Amino acid sequence: MLFTFRGDAHRLYLQIRERTNNKLAVQQLKNLREIEEIKNTYQNIDSSALKLIYYRMIKEKNGSGIIPIFVTSIPWLLFLFSTQLQQFLFKEGSLLWAIFVFIYVLVLTFSAIIHFREKAWASVHIEIIQDILSKR
Numbered sequence: 001m002l003f004t005f006r007g008d009a010h011r012l013y014l015q016i017r018e019r020t021n022n023k024l025a026v027q028q029l030k031n032l033r034e035i036e037e038i039k040n041t042y043q044n045i046d047s048s049a050l051k052l053i054y055y056r057m058i059k060e061k062n063g064s065g066i067i068p069i070f071v072t073s074i075p076w077l078l079f080l081f082s083t084q085l086q087q088f089l090f091k092e093g094s095l096l097w098a099i100f101v102f103i104y105v106l107v108l109t110f111s112a113i114i115h116f117r118e119k120a121w122a123s124v125h126i127e128i129i130q131d132i133l134s135k136r
Contacts, residue, residue: 039128047136054129061122063115071111074104 012031019026026032042050078085089097 035124035128038125039132042125042128042132047133050129050133054126054133057122057125057129061119061126063119071108071115074108 012029015029015031016026019029027036042053045053089100
């Protein structure tokens with residue numbers, strides 16, 4: 001596995017470059033095979049059903065799911081109970097606040113990552129469906 005801080009797109013480019021330099025088939029990359037499987041599945045679905053799937057993917061991409069609500073509502077909930085929370089977390093000599101902050105930031109980070117990955121996958125599905133429908 002190639003390592004880069006530039007993200008998935010650059011990592012894919014590095015994998016493609018490595019395969020072409022070694023004269024190996026680019027289509028055998030796991031990431032590309034997965035996209036090909038998605039495309040083949042959608043090509044076997046009739047246009048009216050594919051249009052409904054397209055609408056659903058638009059909904060997913062626009063993020064009207066639970067994760068954005070979670071990310072925005074939890075701070076308000078904590079704000080409402082801030083006095084009680086401070087009394088509990090900052091008891092004399094207690095490190096509960098550090099544990100709380102660590103867990104809170106961890107959950108928030110993973111939630112945001114999951115949300116944006118889901119949005120990215122929805123975009124992939126939308127593009128594939130649009131390509132198929134436009135060719136028909």
